[in-house]
Amino acid sequence: MYDYLIVGAGLYGAVFAYEATKKGKKCLVIDKRNHIGGNVYTEKVEEINVHKYGAHIFHTNNKEIWEYVNQFAEFNRYTNSPVANYNGEIYNLPFNMNTFNKLWGVVTPEQAKQKIKEQREAAGVKEPKNLEEQAISLVGTDIYEKLIKGYTEKQWGRSATELPDFIIKRLPVRFTYDNNYFNDKYQGIPVGGYTGIIEKMLDGSEVKLGVNFFENRQKFENLANKIVFTGMIDEFYNYKFGVLEYRSLVFENETLDNDNYQGNAVVNYTDRETPYTRIIEHKHFEFGTQDKTVITKEYPTEWKKGDEPYYPINNKQNTELYHKYKALAEQEENVIFGGRLGTYRYYDMHQIIASALKTVNEELIK
Numbered sequence: 001m002y003d004y005l006i007v008g009a010g011l012y013g014a015v016f017a018y019e020a021t022k023k024g025k026k027c028l029v030i031d032k033r034n035h036i037g038g039n040v041y042t043e044k045v046e047e048i049n050v051h052k053y054g055a056h057i058f059h060t061n062n063k064e065i066w067e068y069v070n071q072f073a074e075f076n077r078y079t080n081s082p083v084a085n086y087n088g089e090i091y092n093l094p095f096n097m098n099t100f101n102k103l104w105g106v107v108t109p110e111q112a113k114q115k116i117k118e119q120r121e122a123a124g125v126k127e128p129k130n131l132e133e134q135a136i137s138l139v140g141t142d143i144y145e146k147l148i149k150g151y152t153e154k155q156w157g158r159s160a161t162e163l164p165d166f167i168i169k170r171l172p173v174r175f176t177y178d179n180n181y182f183n184d185k186y187q188g189i190p191v192g193g194y195t196g197i198i199e200k201m202l203d204g205s206e207v208k209l210g211v212n213f214f215e216n217r218q219k220f221e222n223l224a225n226k227i228v229f230t231g232m233i234d235e236f237y238n239y240k241f242g243v244l245e246y247r248s249l250v251f252e253n254e255t256l257d258n259d260n261y262q263g264n265a266v267v268n269y270t271d272r273e274t275p276y277t278r279i280i281e282h283k284h285f286e287f288g289t290q291d292k293t294v295i296t297k298e299y300p301t302e303w304k305k306g307d308e309p310y311y312p313i314n315n316k317q318n319t320e321l322y323h324k325y326k327a328l329a330e331q332e333e334n335v336i337f338g339g340r341l342g343t344y345r346y347y348d349m350h351q352i353i354a355s356a357l358k359t360v361n362e363e364l365i366k
């Protein structure tokens with residue numbers, strides 16, 4: 001008998017397990033994949049730590065969360081500064097003075113602001129109601145057309161007018177010559193990859209890999225007093241109100257006999273025609289000097305049952321559906337839902353850690 005059955009060995013489940021174990025609780029962690037770590041899992045290929053389920057760059061403004069992850073690994077000084085490739089033209093991201101200068105030849109913040117204002121007024125956007133209007137309002141139509149529209153429509157498989165505006169607000173808009181993708185105070189990549197962090201967090205818990213909760217639900221439910229469920233909340237309820245939508249991804253990995261393929265860890269392809277959204281060159285996350293390189297092309301796809309869900313699509317229809325499931329979840333006395341899939345939220349790693357810590361601490365003082 002266990003105190004907690006934790007379904008999913010990703011970051012949320014691992015933080016929960018670590019804290020609960022520290023307080024003397026007995027945890028069983030199961031995952032249907034045959035490795036720990038969920039989507040933060042990294043694996044060595046040609047001595048390079050490859051982010052197997054997409055690039056993960058740790059960033060936070062919260063000192064406590066930063067100190068928390070630093071107890072499990074040393075973090076390097078990597079600063080994310082992706083570049084955009086629009087039909088062979090290269091622009092700096094996030095949208096900043098380097099981007100504005102390359103696009104319009106403007107030199108001062110004043111000139112850039114004037115240009116954006118003209119474009120916003122010409123487009124007639126006053127109160128942005130969707131991603132397209134929000135983007136035009138923030139950076140004008142030129143940047144929207146070259147750097148946002150194509151990427152967004154590939155990434156989400158939907159028109160930018162059908163998507164929520166908060167998605168584009170993830171990216172800073174800056175009137176300084178600063179290519180740092182994040183505004184947060186703390187940022188870096190764990191030296192040696194993420195898998196080692198999860199390993200340390202799961203030390204002291206029992207871990208069973210390659211097991212599917214849904215194939216033996218009754219048995220698993222009887223094994224523990226409480227369940228921490230980090231899978232898809234709609235699947236937990238057998239999709240009884242309907243199926244929540246997700247975006248999935250297909251990763252195409254290549255090892256190349258080349259020591260530097262693209263000169264940067266992340267290059268976004270922002271035109272509509274290139275079928276992938278970005279190419280990741282993993283060695284640059286750790287300033288690697290290996291003779292070879294590993295690159296990953298990321299192809300977004302529509303999720304269907306059986307695929308891996310990566311991104312919740314938080315539009316109006318899905319949000320309403322999620323709230324029906326959430327109402328059921330709130331009635332549960334012995335099930336805790338967590339993580340990107342359990343709460344249907346576009347959470348980053350630091351937010352996952354913060355929410356797992358909050359929940360486990362509330363749980364353990366009961």
Ligand code: UDP
Pocket residue numbers: 084093147148149151152155167168170171268270
């Ligand atoms: N985005 C864009 N162009 C870019 C990068 C991002 O239009 O070159 C938009 C796109 O809609 C994307 C969103 O900004 O889904 C959030 O980007 P972020 O890099 O935060 O996405 P993630 O790394 O989580 O996939």
